[in-house]
Amino acid sequence: MGVARSNRTAILSRIGLFAWLSASLLVMGPIIHAQAPAGGRTISVLYLDNTARVTEFAWLSKGLADMISTDLASGKGVTLVEREQLDTVLQELELGLSGLIDPGKALSVGKLLNAEILVYGSYIVSGTSLRVDLKAVRAETGQVLATASTTRKTSDALLAQRELSEKLALGLGITLPPVLPEPVKQEAAKAYYTGLSFMYEGKYTQALELFKSARNQDPSYSKGGQGIEEAYRFLKDFRQQRYRREMNVLVVKIDLMTWAVEGFYEEALERLGGAS
16 A cells, blocks of 8 residues: 655645544444446356365465455456355355366356356466466356466465456456555465365364464454354354454454555545445
């Protein structure tokens, strides 16, 4: 987001917006995903195929897909198919992650999700090298709309995610915010998405420990707290769940207020409007 201007007049001019935004955030309740306007595009990013089956980087299957989904959903006129919906369809069709690289099966999943645009692909890990190839297609016909590929070091997997998001957005004509959120610590992301796989398998206690690890490794990473909340829900610990929900909402509110103070008025107001 950059550094706030040092000009005193500019800072004072933001106080009114900051105060209004703060008051609005206090009454608007939990943040929810914005719905696209009529005529908007619905996009689903399927889990990626781990071609070489390297266990250490299995988390990238869900991780890259989820983070790219979040990036694309920040564009105007885009509705994201939620991860929970994708998991439900995969379970009903009894499809493993390896099945999502097949174009026919991928299109079938896209249609069941009522997605207009489907993004799918694979990645391969060889030594310290990571190669990712993605394709965005029209779910109804299979027409290729955009492609994105990158090769990075495995230690830079999250930078690969940002590059892929920007390439797909460009190919699909989606305008992303001028500055995407800074990448989280990779080990924190690894813990979180590994925990999601345990949740998918019904191993909630193991998932909870990994979500806690993600939060501890990067306290600013809100998904760690969201994972803890979800795990507690399945473990029936509603007191802890409620506390984590309040903390997660607080983190989002602080982020929005920071955007406003540092001059990103339109982005803050647009997200506020979508969340109200």
